[in-house]
Amino acid sequence: MKTPANRRALLAGSIALTAGLTLAGCSDSSAGKASVSTSDKPELKVSGAFVPEPTMDTMASGFFTLTNKGGADKLVSVTSPLAKKVTLHSTTNNAMREQKSFDVPADGELDFARGGNHLMFEKLNHKPKQGEKIAVLLRFEKSDPIEVEVPVKAATYNPEHGKHSSH
Numbered sequence: 130m131k132t133p134a135n136r137r138a139l140l141a142g143s144i145a146l147t148a149g150l151t152l153a154g155c156s157d158s159s160a161g162k163a164s165v166s167t168s169d170k171p172e173l174k175v176s177g178a179f180v181p182e183p184t185m186d187t188m189a190s191g192f193f194t195l196t197n198k199g200g201a202d203k204l205v206s207v208t209s210p211l212a213k214k215v216t217l218h219s220t221t222n223n224a225m226r227e228q229k230s231f232d233v234p235a236d237g238e239l240d241f242a243r244g245g246n247h248l249m250f251e252k253l254n255h256k257p258k259q260g261e262k263i264a265v266l267l268r269f270e271k272s273d274p275i276e277v278e279v280p281v282k283a284a285t286y287n288p289e290h291g292k293h294s295s296h
Contacts (some may be wrong), residue, residue: 173233209264
Protein backbone atom coordinates (compact mmCIF):
# COMPACT_ATOMS: atom_id res chain seq x y z
CA MET A 130 0.00 0.00 0.00
CA LYS A 131 1.27 3.44 -0.93
CA THR A 132 1.70 5.95 1.84
CA PRO A 133 1.82 9.72 1.30
CA ALA A 134 5.61 9.59 1.89
CA ASN A 135 6.01 6.85 -0.77
CA ARG A 136 3.86 8.83 -3.20
CA ARG A 137 6.00 11.95 -2.69
CA ALA A 138 9.16 9.92 -3.22
CA LEU A 139 7.68 8.28 -6.32
CA LEU A 140 6.49 11.66 -7.63
CA ALA A 141 9.88 13.27 -6.94
CA GLY A 142 11.62 10.36 -8.69
CA SER A 143 9.29 10.65 -11.70
CA ILE A 144 9.89 14.39 -11.93
CA ALA A 145 13.66 13.90 -11.69
CA LEU A 146 13.58 11.15 -14.33
CA THR A 147 11.39 13.25 -16.65
CA ALA A 148 13.63 16.30 -16.20
CA GLY A 149 16.73 14.19 -16.86
CA LEU A 150 15.24 12.68 -20.03
CA THR A 151 14.06 16.10 -21.18
CA LEU A 152 17.52 17.59 -20.67
CA ALA A 153 19.17 14.63 -22.41
CA GLY A 154 16.69 14.96 -25.26
CA CYS A 155 17.38 18.68 -25.53
CA SER A 156 21.12 18.23 -25.62
CA ASP A 157 20.85 15.40 -28.16
CA SER A 158 18.47 17.30 -30.42
CA SER A 159 20.42 20.54 -30.21
CA ALA A 160 23.60 18.63 -31.10
CA GLY A 161 21.69 17.03 -33.97
CA LYS A 162 20.38 20.40 -35.13
CA ALA A 163 23.86 21.91 -34.98
CA SER A 164 25.28 19.13 -37.15
CA VAL A 165 22.32 19.32 -39.55
CA SER A 166 22.67 23.09 -39.98
CA THR A 167 26.42 22.68 -40.51
CA SER A 168 25.92 20.00 -43.16
CA ASP A 169 23.14 22.06 -44.80
CA LYS A 170 25.72 24.76 -45.52
CA PRO A 171 27.72 24.01 -48.68
CA GLU A 172 31.49 23.57 -48.19
CA LEU A 173 32.96 24.05 -51.66
CA LYS A 174 36.50 23.49 -52.88
CA VAL A 175 37.89 23.77 -56.42
CA SER A 176 40.64 21.43 -57.59
CA GLY A 177 42.34 20.37 -60.81
CA ALA A 178 41.44 23.59 -62.65
CA PHE A 179 43.04 24.23 -66.05
CA VAL A 180 42.51 25.93 -69.38
CA PRO A 181 44.06 24.20 -72.40
CA GLU A 182 46.03 26.66 -74.51
CA PRO A 183 43.44 27.66 -77.12
CA THR A 184 44.03 27.21 -80.84
CA MET A 185 41.61 30.06 -81.64
CA ASP A 186 42.03 33.74 -80.80
CA THR A 187 38.40 34.18 -79.77
CA MET A 188 37.47 31.19 -77.55
CA ALA A 189 38.91 28.95 -74.85
CA SER A 190 37.53 26.22 -72.59
CA GLY A 191 38.00 25.60 -68.88
CA PHE A 192 37.81 22.56 -66.65
CA PHE A 193 37.88 21.83 -62.90
CA THR A 194 36.33 19.72 -60.16
CA LEU A 195 34.10 21.29 -57.53
CA THR A 196 33.93 19.20 -54.35
CA ASN A 197 31.16 19.83 -51.82
CA LYS A 198 31.36 18.47 -48.26
CA GLY A 199 28.09 20.09 -47.17
CA GLY A 200 24.58 20.87 -48.36
CA ALA A 201 23.55 21.28 -51.99
CA ASP A 202 24.24 24.49 -53.89
CA LYS A 203 24.11 25.73 -57.47
CA LEU A 204 26.81 27.24 -59.69
CA VAL A 205 24.98 30.16 -61.32
CA SER A 206 27.63 32.16 -63.19
CA VAL A 207 31.32 32.57 -63.98
CA THR A 208 33.30 35.68 -64.90
CA SER A 209 36.91 36.29 -65.88
CA PRO A 210 38.95 39.26 -67.08
CA LEU A 211 40.18 36.94 -69.87
CA ALA A 212 36.88 37.10 -71.76
CA LYS A 213 33.94 39.40 -72.32
CA LYS A 214 31.64 36.45 -71.62
CA VAL A 215 32.01 33.11 -69.80
CA THR A 216 29.25 30.55 -70.26
CA LEU A 217 28.47 27.18 -68.71
CA HIS A 218 28.10 24.20 -71.08
CA SER A 219 27.23 20.52 -70.90
CA THR A 220 27.95 17.88 -73.52
CA THR A 221 25.64 14.90 -73.92
CA ASN A 222 25.84 12.45 -76.84
CA ASN A 223 28.42 14.72 -78.51
CA ALA A 224 25.96 17.66 -78.42
CA MET A 225 27.11 20.80 -76.57
CA ARG A 226 24.42 22.91 -74.86
CA GLU A 227 24.68 26.13 -72.90
CA GLN A 228 23.36 25.84 -69.33
CA LYS A 229 22.03 28.59 -67.06
CA SER A 230 23.39 26.82 -63.95
CA PHE A 231 24.69 23.53 -62.60
CA ASP A 232 23.55 21.79 -59.41
CA VAL A 233 26.32 21.12 -56.91
CA PRO A 234 25.20 17.97 -55.09
CA ALA A 235 25.33 17.71 -51.30
CA ASP A 236 28.39 15.73 -50.21
CA GLY A 237 29.35 15.24 -53.85
CA GLU A 238 31.24 16.58 -56.84
CA LEU A 239 30.52 18.60 -59.95
CA ASP A 240 33.03 17.79 -62.69
CA PHE A 241 33.98 20.00 -65.59
CA ALA A 242 36.02 17.71 -67.85
CA ARG A 243 36.85 17.19 -71.51
CA GLY A 244 33.85 15.71 -73.31
CA GLY A 245 31.45 16.81 -70.56
CA ASN A 246 30.63 19.93 -68.57
CA HIS A 247 32.93 22.86 -69.29
CA LEU A 248 33.34 26.62 -69.26
CA MET A 249 33.48 28.57 -72.52
CA PHE A 250 35.51 31.78 -72.47
CA GLU A 251 34.05 33.78 -75.36
CA LYS A 252 35.37 36.95 -77.05
CA LEU A 253 38.82 36.65 -75.49
CA ASN A 254 40.61 39.87 -74.54
CA HIS A 255 43.86 38.08 -75.45
CA LYS A 256 44.90 34.56 -76.39
CA PRO A 257 46.35 32.95 -73.24
CA LYS A 258 49.64 31.07 -73.47
CA GLN A 259 50.81 27.95 -71.65
CA GLY A 260 52.19 28.88 -68.21
CA GLU A 261 49.88 31.90 -67.79
CA LYS A 262 47.34 31.99 -64.93
CA ILE A 263 43.79 33.20 -65.47
CA ALA A 264 41.59 34.67 -62.72
CA VAL A 265 38.14 33.08 -62.68
CA LEU A 266 35.28 33.97 -60.31
CA LEU A 267 32.65 31.29 -59.64
CA ARG A 268 29.29 32.51 -58.25
CA PHE A 269 26.80 30.32 -56.41
CA GLU A 270 23.20 30.46 -55.29
CA LYS A 271 24.04 30.04 -51.58
CA SER A 272 27.82 30.18 -51.10
CA ASP A 273 30.16 33.13 -51.32
CA PRO A 274 31.95 33.47 -54.67
CA ILE A 275 35.18 31.53 -55.13
CA GLU A 276 38.09 33.09 -57.01
CA VAL A 277 40.46 30.64 -58.67
CA GLU A 278 43.80 31.20 -60.42
CA VAL A 279 43.55 28.78 -63.33
CA PRO A 280 46.77 27.70 -65.07
CA VAL A 281 46.94 27.51 -68.86
CA LYS A 282 48.21 24.06 -69.82
CA ALA A 283 49.29 22.56 -73.14
CA ALA A 284 46.43 22.15 -75.63
CA THR A 285 46.72 18.34 -75.26
CA TYR A 286 46.97 18.27 -71.44
CA ASN A 287 45.22 15.22 -69.98
CA PRO A 288 44.59 15.62 -66.21
CA GLU A 289 43.74 11.94 -65.71
CA HIS A 290 47.32 11.06 -66.55
CA GLY A 291 48.92 14.37 -65.58
CA LYS A 292 50.63 14.54 -68.96
CA HIS A 293 49.96 15.24 -72.62
CA SER A 294 47.41 13.12 -74.42
CA SER A 295 48.59 10.93 -77.27
CA HIS A 296 45.56 11.71 -79.46
